[in-house]
Every structure is written in C-alpha cells, then in structure tokens.
Amino acid sequence: MIPPVASRFVAGETPAEALDHARELNDRNVRAILNLLGEHYDDRGPADEDAEAYLRLVDDIGDTAVDACISVKPSQIGLDAGTEVFRENVERIADYAADAGVFVWIDMEDHTTTDATLDAYEELARRHEGGVGVCVQSNLRRTDDDLERLAEVPGKVRLVKGAYDPPAEIAYEEKSVVDDAYRRHLEYMFEHFDGGIAVGSHDPEMIDRAKALHEEYGTDFEIQMLMGVREDAQYDLAEEYEVWQYVPYGDKWLSYFYRRVMERKENLTFALRAVLGR
Ligand code: FAD
Numbered sequence: 001m002i003p004p005v006a007s008r009f010v011a012g013e014t015p016a017e018a019l020d021h022a023r024e025l026n027d028r029n030v031r032a033i034l035n036l037l038g039e040h041y042d043d044r045g046p047a048d049e050d051a052e053a054y055l056r057l058v059d060d061i062g063d064t065a066v067d068a069c070i071s072v073k074p075s076q077i078g079l080d081a082g083t084e085v086f087r088e089n090v091e092r093i094a095d096y097a098a099d100a101g102v103f104v105w106i107d108m109e110d111h112t113t114t115d116a117t118l119d120a121y122e123e124l125a126r127r128h129e130g131g132v133g134v135c136v137q138s139n140l141r142r143t144d145d146d147l148e149r150l151a152e153v154p155g156k157v158r159l160v161k162g163a164y165d166p167p168a169e170i171a172y173e174e175k176s177v178v179d180d181a182y183r184r185h186l187e188y189m190f191e192h193f194d195g196g197i198a199v200g201s202h203d204p205e206m207i208d209r210a211k212a213l214h215e216e217y218g219t220d221f222e223i224q225m226l227m228g229v230r231e232d233a234q235y236d237l238a239e240e241y242e243v244w245q246y247v248p249y250g251d252k253w254l255s256y257f258y259r260r261v262m263e264r265k266e267n268l269t270f271a272l273r274a275v276l277g278r
Contacts, residue, residue, distance in 0.1 A: 041076065086116065104124075138162060
C-alpha cells in the first residue's frame with residue numbers, strides 16, 4: 001500500500017485506483033493521463049508485461065467510460081531491450097487504443113532516446129491520423145528543428161522544459177536559457193501548428209503566455225500538469241481551458257515519489273502537511 005505521504009503524487013497501486021482518481025478529476029472537469037509506473041527494462045519480458053497492462057488499461061477506460069488517455073515511456077515498453085522491441089510494443093498499444101478511441105501519449109526520456117521516440121511517433125501519428133502524441137523537451141538544442149518536423153505531423157505535441165540532464169553540447173543548462181527556449185518553442189507552436197499543442201508545465205508565466213498566444217493565433221491548446229502539483233490551479237484553469245492531469249499509478253511508486261521530492265524539496269513539506277492535516 002502506498003503511504004499517505006506519497007499518495008499525493010501517485011493514484012494507487014492498481015488500475016482500479018487510478019480510474020477512481022480519474023473519475024474524481026472528471027467531476028471537476030479535468031481529464032486524466034494514466035501512466036503505469038515503470039522504466040528501463042533491459043529484458044523483453046517485463047516490457048511485454050507492461051505493454052499488456054496498457055492494453056488492459058485501454059479496455060478498462062472503455063468499460064468505465066472515464067475521460068482518460070494513457071502515457072507510455074519508451075524504455076518501459078522495450079527501448080532498452082532493442083528498438084524493434086519498443087516499436088512492436090508501441091505499435092501494438094497505439095493500434096489497440098486507436099480501435100478503442102483512446103489517445104496515446106509517448107513520454108520523452110533522456111537524449112539518447114529522442115530519435116527512436118520521434119520516429120515511432122511520426123509513423124504512428126500518420127497511420128492513425130492523430131490519436132497519438134509525443135513529448136519534446138525545450139532544454140535540448142535540437143528542439144527547434146524537431147518542432148519544424150512535428151508541425152507537419154497530424155498528432156499532438158506536449159512541450160516540457162525537460163526532466164533529464166543532457167550533456168552541455170546538446171542542451172541548455174541555465175534555467176533562464178531553458179525558460180527562454182520554452183517561450184520561443186511555445187510561440188513557434190502557436191504560430192505554425194494546426195492545434196494539438198499541450199503545454200506541459202506548472203509555470204504560471206508559461207501558462208499565461210500560452211493563453212495570450214491562443215488569443216493571438218487562435219490555435220487550440222491544452223494544459224497538462226502532474227498529479228499533486230498545483231492542483232487548485234488545475235481546477236481553476238479547467239473552468240475555462242482544457243486541462244489534463246498526468247496520473248501515475250503502480251507498485252513502482254517509490255522512485256517516482258523520490259524524483260518529485262528531489263526536483264522540489266517543498267513537495268515533501270506539502271505532502272507531509274497534507275498527511276498531518278496542517
Ligand atoms: P519549473 O521550471 O520547475 O518551475 C517554474 C515555476 O512553476 C515555479 O517557479 C513555480 O511557480 C511553478 N511550480 C513548479 N513546480 C511546482 C510545484 N511542485 N509546486 C508549486 N509550484 C510549482 N519531462 C520530460 O523530460 N519528459 C516527459 O515526458 C515529461 N512529461 C511531463 C508531463 C507533464 C504533464 C508535466 C507537467 C511535466 C512533464 N515533464 C516531462 C517534466 C518537465 O520536463 C519538467 O521537469 C517539470 O514540469 C518542471 O518544469 P515546470 O515547467 O513545471 O516548472
């Protein structure tokens with residue numbers, strides 16, 4: 001069982017708990033992006049198992065009629081075991097989800113995976129005429145070029161600042177420079193994309209900028225934030241905008257919780273306060 005201190009960020013260990021959380025979000029006009037926790041499997045066995053779990057989750061979403069989609073990590077469904085394993089599994093999931101009308105996001109992991117992830121995304125987004133989305137990271141210097149390529153693809157793109165630490169030759173390191181890149185990428189997307197923009201950030205400045213760009217260009221967008229982070233803002237924004245919450249679940253919650261705490265120490269204080277009721 002997940003201790004109360006971590007349950008602020010993780011919906012539970014089972015799909016049923018994740019779906020219950022999604023239903024509560026839906027009641028507040030927020031939609032759910034369900035992510036089964038797991039990554040970096042060297043062997044095909046666990047990668048195939050998680051791919052199967054996503055197929056069952058797609059069925060559960062259909063059966064329970066919650067407003068939810070799924071988000072998968074390439075290394076969770078086989079990228080570390082070989083590009084062909086990842087391709088087989090991501091295609092299986094995307095084809096199955098397309099038949100069920102469930103949207104599939106592909107998370108972006110460290111810089112060594114960017115090409116394999118974008119190639120798989122492009123093929124699947126074209127095959128399903130949308131129905132698939134991919135994440136890109138503003139801290140990578142290549143992202144200006146990647147966005148030009150993605151503007152022509154009929155899927156969705158989630159723009160994030162980047163959660164990994166790539167080497168300096170290929171990435172911006174200073175936070176202010178990453179923020180500048182994020183502003184530039186947002187502007188490019190609103191100007192050149194035909195909708196399908198997901199603003200994956202908790203940063204109030206970037207959200208305000210996206211709202212202003214939407215006014216200027218009229219391009220559709222959605223806002224995505226993580227479970228347990230600025231949830232009141234998520235509910236407020238959902239009164240006017242399309243808001244999705246990224247909802248992790250599963251028994252591998254400890255390392256995810258640890259990451260949330262390391263990236264922002266206040267997260268532990270918030271979580272402890274919630275547990276202590278203060
Ligand atoms: P930051 O730049 O960290 O902070 C800017 C401001 O936002 C802060 O000053 C504060 O005002 C506010 N803020 C930020 N965090 C908090 C908090 N905990 N509590 C209160 N206010 C806060 N990264 C990847 O590399 N690959 C992915 O696939 C990926 N998927 C993501 C999906 C979603 C839905 C989201 C929201 C993020 C994802 N990320 C992913 C993580 C992302 O790259 C960033 O590491 C993370 O979102 C932190 O950047 P930020 O823009 O939210 O805000």
